[in-house]
Amino acid sequence: MEGSWLPVVVGLVGLLVGAAAGLAFRWSERSQSREPEVPTPAVSDDVAALLSALRSTSVLLGPGGEVLRATPDAYTTGLVRNGRLTHTTLNDLVAAVRADGRIRDEHLDVPRSAVPGADRLSFEVRVAPMAGGRVLLLADDQTAQRRLEEVRRDFVANVSHELKTPVGAIALLAETAADAADDPELVRRFAAKMQREAVRLSALVKEIIELSRLQAPDNEVDFVDVSVDAVVAEAVDRIRVEAESRDITVVVGGTGGLRVFGDHSLLVTAVRNLLDNALRYSENGTRVSVGVRPRDGIAEIAVVDQGPGISSENTGRVFERFFRVDPARSRETGGTGLGLSIVKHVAQNHGGEVTLWSAPGRGSTFTLRIPQAEDHGDGPAPSHDEHAPPASPAGAGGDSRDPHPAR
Template sequence: MDPLLIAALSGAVGLAIGVVGMHAFRVSERQRAAGIDVDEPTMPEGATEVLASLGLAYIVVDTVDGVVRANPAAYAFGLVRGHTVVHQEVLGLTARVRSDGVIIDQQLELTRGLQGETTMVVHLRVAPLGDEYILVLADDRTEVSRTEAVRNDFVANVSHELKTPVGAISLLAETIEDAADDPDAVARFSQRLHKEANRLAVLVQDIIELSRVQGKNVVHAGKPVDLNYVIAEAVDRSRLPAESKGIELRVGGKLPRRVHGDSDQLTMAFRNLIDNAVRYSPDNTRVGIGLTSRDGIAQVTITDQGIGIAPENQERIFERFYRVDAARSRQTGGTGLGLSIVKHVITNHGGEVALWSQPGRGSTFTVRLPELEEGLDSLTGLGEDPVDLTAHLNTDDLTEDTQSARRSAGEGGNA
């Protein structure tokens, strides 16, 4: 037989055998795979039910830190994305627990958001779960930490603010005692002692008022309030210090409907704004108080012809104890709490307070509060159906309203 023909037949037979062998191998592999039982990740009996009842965010990871279980809170906090733990700090804790089996309790500040644009404070408890898994429990402590920081800052500021007048009173008392034989010196130091005592009394009163407005639920305890009366009362209480500086308090406009809230708190807030305008205005000028109503919103503007506030200070003007010029505040008797009280009161009433100011051109504080609907402004209380205080508050046209009301209220002011 021809050798070439024999070689061709041999090649064909070899190829056929190879194809059959490969097919047999693949069939064998499929049969073997079909016979293998792949266990889904499982947790100890009852663990899922216990985790669901904790009310905390939880993550369960396997031996390679793949996420086996995670509840919606863990995703909402940004701790988990897909089947991956986002933060390396958390993975570091799971590695330690996996290594030594010791439970870890730790509080961390972690980034939050797709780009890590915000942060949150979480308390983490990381513990072994069965033989294969690690459990991460996360409790959001952001608000608790913020409140604690505010409280500590408040205590530190109060201590500092109280220390100054108390120290001055003590020093002046010693000076008066040493100058007992000098009537003129006694009279001079007694006046300063009286001034420091008044400053201390005002500071304590402001702290009491701030505590009071923070502790009252205006939504449930309030009632319809006539802002026309509130403004008249606030102006009357501020008239004496205004007259002592030759400052005219001029009120323009009238509000047709009432608002829901606490009359005493609102009077205190508007008195603080008017007092602030008087305190920082030059002698023989004018403070305008304008009242307007638009689209269910009551708007009150207080415009002065004072020194104005620089742009870099305007964002912080409502912070507790923040004063643009501490030396000037000591001269004028400011405590740094007045505008903080205003902000808190107005916010509690579902409203907002904004500032327009330019150095040398004065300032305008604009307060906007939602008015009661027609038919509701005669109620004496809210009962079981409280009015939504923010339902009609639209902030889109605040700047236009502020400028318009500033012009109508100031009447020759410094807008």
């Protein structure tokens, strides 16, 4: 019996050995065919704690340029998006550090967003190599200091000049009224003029304060999800009385439901200032149109008037503080020369821009462009060609001019 089981046992052992050898061969073959895994340098708790304790904005990059760790403000300032550095200048600086291993300090100005003409942020940047092919980027935001320097440089010269006019006028009128104390009719006339100058002075001071707040280094913009429809509706409501008193029709149209990420009150101020400007340069009985449309992830709010238009030599200056295309008309209508400058700074604080198309005799189109809160696509096609107004409100009439030439 024992002899008869021996061949069976030997056969089973041989079968097991063969199976094991086959499995070992297959495992070896598969192991050789796989690419070797490159270990990703981990961020230790000590390194993470150290980066969190730094006052500077910090970004730790892996060997392949991927972001291993970044402080929250690296995202809010737009330095990092989708796990990568956003700006080419930063990537070039990192590449130079990798090439020679030297620490580099640079001053860089980078755009706040991808919108052309968006405000630029100023950073003092230090890039240093670390072990394991990693690179550490430290950035100190100098934007507030830059703005403060600009405000200090321009504020005194501009404001002192502008305040002298109404203050001097009030003083002269008061002196003249005192000399005409025996003539009630002259006193009433001079008192009315003093009242107009006082109203103008009050508006000027109010807008100076608003502009200074927008340019202040500690300006805090309360960014929330904002309805563009609500912004336009409130802005139009604020100028409705003046428009009706001059028989100017305000027409609103375009794409509804757009949303942006920003400050509701500041956006209302910007759109209202554009409407105020349109009314100021429009004749009685004409029309002002407000159009809204999405374009490449941007919400465009265009205000179109039928005014006299602006010459090409002035279109580049209309957003300057205290610049007036027609100073005489501004004095008559109470314009301060700050409204469009405020619009520009509101747009920049929201990562957007304000643009102008105008031609003498063909009116003007001011377009406020703010990044949308989320991607809604390009929306429906314009009712005319791609260079038509952002919104041609239904029933607005047939204005054939092109407010958005190719740019």
